[in-house]
Amino acid sequence: MNATEHEPVVLIAAILALAAGTFACRLAGPLLRSRLQVPEPVQRVLETAAIVLLTALVATTALTQGHAPAGPARPIGVAVAGILAWRKAPFLVVVLSAAAATALLRLAGLA
Amino acid sequence: MRTIWRTLDRSERRDIAVVCLGVGVIGLSYGSSAVTSGLPLWVPMLLAVLVIAGASELLFVGIIAAGGSPIAAVLAGLLVNARHVPYGLGLPDVIGRGWRRVLGTHVMNDESVVFALAHPDPVRSRAAYWISGLGILLCWPLGAALGALLGTVAHDTDAFGLDAMFPAVLLALVLPSLRERDKRLAALTGAAIALATVPILPAGLPELLALVGLATLGIRRAAR
Numbered sequence: 001m002n003a004t005e006h007e008p009v010v011l012i013a014a015i016l017a018l019a020a021g022t023f024a025c026r027l028a029g030p031l032l033r034s035r036l037q038v039p040e041p042v043q044r045v046l047e048t049a050a051i052v053l054l055t056a057l058v059a060t061t062a063l064t065q066g067h068a069p070a071g072p073a074r075p076i077g078v079a080v081a082g083i084l085a086w087r088k089a090p091f092l093v094v095v096l097s098a099a100a101a102t103a104l105l106r107l108a109g110l111a
Numbered sequence: 112m113r114t115i116w117r118t119l120d121r122s123e124r125r126d127i128a129v130v131c132l133g134v135g136v137i138g139l140s141y142g143s144s145a146v147t148s149g150l151p152l153w154v155p156m157l158l159a160v161l162v163i164a165g166a167s168e169l170l171f172v173g174i175i176a177a178g179g180s181p182i183a184a185v186l187a188g189l190l191v192n193a194r195h196v197p198y199g200l201g202l203p204d205v206i207g208r209g210w211r212r213v214l215g216t217h218v219m220n221d222e223s224v225v226f227a228l229a230h231p232d233p234v235r236s237r238a239a240y241w242i243s244g245l246g247i248l249l250c251w252p253l254g255a256a257l258g259a260l261l262g263t264v265a266h267d268t269d270a271f272g273l274d275a276m277f278p279a280v281l282l283a284l285v286l287p288s289l290r291e292r293d294k295r296l297a298a299l300t301g302a303a304i305a306l307a308t309v310p311i312l313p314a315g316l317p318e319l320l321a322l323v324g325l326a327t328l329g330i331r332r333a334a335r
Contacts, residue, residue, distance in 0.1 A: 006181060011154060014181035018171060018188045019161035025192050026219045029199015030206050047228065048297055049322055050201030051288045053194050054225055054281055055298035056305035056321030061166075062278035064309045074275045081279035085286050091126040095133055098279030102272030 071111030077102030118238035127239065130222050131246035133276045134165075138254020140273060141169055143262055145255075148176035152259045159252035163220060165277075167191040170314055191315035197322065198224045203233055205240040218244025225284040293328055300324035 038046070062078040064070055081098035089097075116124075138159065145155035150172060158168045167188035174184040198219060205227050206215035218241070227240035289295045301324025305317040312320070 006175065008151075010181055011175070012157070014171075014175075014185050015154070015157050015161060017185045018158070018167065018192075021185070021189045022162050022164055022167065022192045022195070023217065025189070025195040026199060026216045028196045029202065030212070030216060031199075033200065033202075033204070045325060045328060046197070046201040047203075048201075048294050048328065049197045049325055050224060050228060051285055051294050052298045052301040052321055052324050053197055053318055054221065054285045055289070056302045056318045056324075057194075057221060058278045058282045058285065059302035059306050060309055060317055062275070062282070063306060067310045073272070074278075077272055077275035078278045078282060081275070082282050082286070085279075085283040091283060092129050094283045095129055095276055095279055098275040099272035102275040103270060104272075106270060106272065 073102045073105040073110045076105060076110075115238045115241055118235055119242065123239065124242065127226065127243045127246060130226075130243060130280050131250040133280055134222065134247050135250035135254035136273055137165060137277060138251045139258035139261070141165060141172075142255035142258025142260075144169075144258075145172045145176070146259045146262045148172065150176055155255045155259050156252060159255040162188070162192075163217065163248060163251055164188075164192050164195075165251070166314075187314060190313060193315060194318055195219055202227055202240075203236050205233075205237040207237075215241070215244070218248050220244065220247060221281060222247055222284075225281060229284055229287060293331060296327045296331065297324045300327050 058078075062070070063075050077098045077100075080101040081094045084097050085091075085094045119127075142155045142159075146152060154175075155168070155172060158171065162168055162171075170191055171184045171188040174187055175181065199216075202219070202224060206212055206219075223240050223244035226243040227236045230236040230239055285298070289298055301321030304323055305321040308317045308320055
């Protein structure tokens with residue numbers, strides 16, 4: 001394994017390509033929206049689409065690692081945070097509880 | 112800018128600050144893991160400033176460090192970042208016009224989108240979007256730089272449970288939206304689809320496939 005085998009020029013070109021492509025992805029939505037009037041019901045569906053994406057991202061980042069299920073520590077930590085958030089605990093408490101619960105479980109030997 | 116700052120009350124600004132700090136801490140682990148896997152210090156820093164999308168950067172760095180081709184690394188990163196297209200479509204009009212649009216577009220990320228969606232009122236939505244977006248533009252590269260400098264010191268962040276912070280933050284922020292039955296059904300269906308396809312699809316695709324969950328909106332409407 002040798003990560004430095006690529007010339008710096010190649011790495012910079014790759015980084016710029018990823019940056020440009022990502023910017024294009026970010027620009028596409030607002031650009032389309034300003035070009036055409038989106039009817040209200042369609043707008044509601046699009047807003048729901050963003051929520052669906054974010055929820056899926058929560059699920060995959062909480063429950064999976066690579067292409068396999070994650071160990072129990074992180075899912076439990078996120079679940080603790082979820083319950084606290086549902087109970088309307090302060091945001092800081094919610095976020096820290098996730099890290100604390102996960103860290104404690106790992107300390108106890110749960111991966 | 113100052114008026115944007117004053118639009119939100121103190122507790123909302125504090126919530127955004129917490130998220131930005133969390134993002135900075137995740138940046139620490141990203142920067143250190145990039146350097147310990149053998150990449151030069153400037154790679155994670157340049158990525159953090161120009162891409163600002165954590166998942167795609169980690170994937171990019173991982174593929175390059177494993178000796179993969181730069182083209183594969185770019186394509187994998189783009190696949191993960193494709194979710195910004197539907198984000199942009201679903202965002203209320205927060206970005207603005209003219210030169211601001213460039214910066215406003217650049218700071219579109221998971222956190223700024225979810226903060227913007229958390230406010231029904233357009234003025235507050237715009238303020239939340241910009242403050243969180245700019246905060247992350249600051250904290251993510253700073254964290255990455257610091258992590259890269261610390262190198263192996265900050266490497267084992269899993270021990271501190273930091274990997275649980277990102278999903279916890281997003282979960283806390285989307286929960287209010289999930290109180291609406293239609294959105295909840297679509298979101299949970301989508302999440303189930305994403306989880307089921309993680310083992311078989313490349314990174315980034317399961318989340319996009321989750322959009323199939325939107326079909327539940329139509330099904331429910333037809334049932335009424």
